[in-house]
Amino acid sequence: MKYIIYALLFLGIAACTSVPITGRKQLTFIPNDQILSLSKQSYRDVLKDSKLSTNELQVQRLRKIGNRISSAVEQYLKSVGREDLIKGYVWEFNLIESDQLNAWAMPGGKVAFYTGILPVCKNDDGIAVVMSHEIAHAIAQHGNERMSQQQIQQGSALVLDAAMMNKSPETRALAMTAFGLGSQVGIMLPYSRKHESEADELGLYFMALAGYNLQEAPKFWERMAATGGGAPPELLSTHPSHSTRIKNMEKNIPKAEAFAKKQ
Numbered sequence: 533m534k535y536i537i538y539a540l541l542f543l544g545i546a547a548c549t550s551v552p553i554t555g556r557k558q559l560t561f562i563p564n565d566q567i568l569s570l571s572k573q574s575y576r577d578v579l580k581d582s583k584l585s586t587n588e589l590q591v592q593r594l595r596k597i598g599n600r601i602s603s604a605v606e607q608y609l610k611s612v613g614r615e616d617l618i619k620g621y622v623w624e625f626n627l628i629e630s631d632q633l634n635a636w637a638m639p640g641g642k643v644a645f646y647t648g649i650l651p652v653c654k655n656d657d658g659i660a661v662v663m664s665h666e667i668a669h670a671i672a673q674h675g676n677e678r679m680s681q682q683q684i685q686q687g688s689a690l691v692l693d694a695a696m697m698n699k700s701p702e703t704r705a706l707a708m709t710a711f712g713l714g715s716q717v718g719i720m721l722p723y724s725r726k727h728e729s730e731a732d733e734l735g736l737y738f739m740a741l742a743g744y745n746l747q748e749a750p751k752f753w754e755r756m757a758a759t760g761g762g763a764p765p766e767l768l769s770t771h772p773s774h775s776t777r778i779k780n781m782e783k784n785i786p787k788a789e790a791f792a793k794k795q
């Protein structure tokens with residue numbers, strides 16, 4: 533029975549999803565309420581296990597930028613009839629005390645920055661570069677797409693059966709991995725080159741919609757490249773390379789600026 537449901541969901545929902553702006557067709561067949569519920573719980577779990585920053589000034593700064601970008605994006609999605617992408621979203625922006633040069637986002641608008649990345653961001657526009665990239669992962673449903681891919685690879689309907697409802701440890705580990713936080717549960721699954729490039733591209737459009745300085749994007753990635761060292765998950769994933777990233781950004785900046793002017 534569950535495979536029939538699986539097939540129906542697969543055919544019914546997967547057929548009609550596309551990423552805004554880039555227009556890429558994607559396969560996302562995990563029901564959104566399940567993704568959002570898993571994400572909410574995973575986010576709480578990570579925050580509970582983390583040391584949150586007590587620097588109110590920095591926390592408020594981060595939230596102000598996050599709210600400005602997410603509001604601009606929501607307004608845009610409504611104007612083009614894509615509210616479906618933010619249904620049930622409750623944005624949250626938190627700052628975790630950690631030296632890691634990283635930030636991440638889970639479905640439903642759950643974003644976290646590590647304090648270690650702030651000096652590399654340098655200014656509000658730099659924070660907006662990272663923030664827009666993370667918001668883009670959430671808007672483009674990359675978490676759902678990755679969970680859907682995992683389901684296909686495993687040939688199981690785990691996510692759609694009781695295990696999902698009970699949020700078993702296996703399902704929660706699967707979700708964490710899909711949301712780019714696999715390192716928290718000992719599994720590393722960096723975002724694919726396709727997802728990273730798409731988050732970079734969408735991020736520029738989102739920055740432009742919110743009125744930030746796009747020239748800061750390549751500068752941020754140059755500073756990031758200069759920090760060298762290892763490559764922790766998500767933001768510093770090894771692909772695409774910094775130079776490819778910067779080159780693509782320089783190509784997309786005029787397009788994003790022109791796009792925002794038309795809105």
Ligand SMILES: [Zn+2]
Nearest residue numbers: 728731766767
């Ligand atoms: Zn990313």
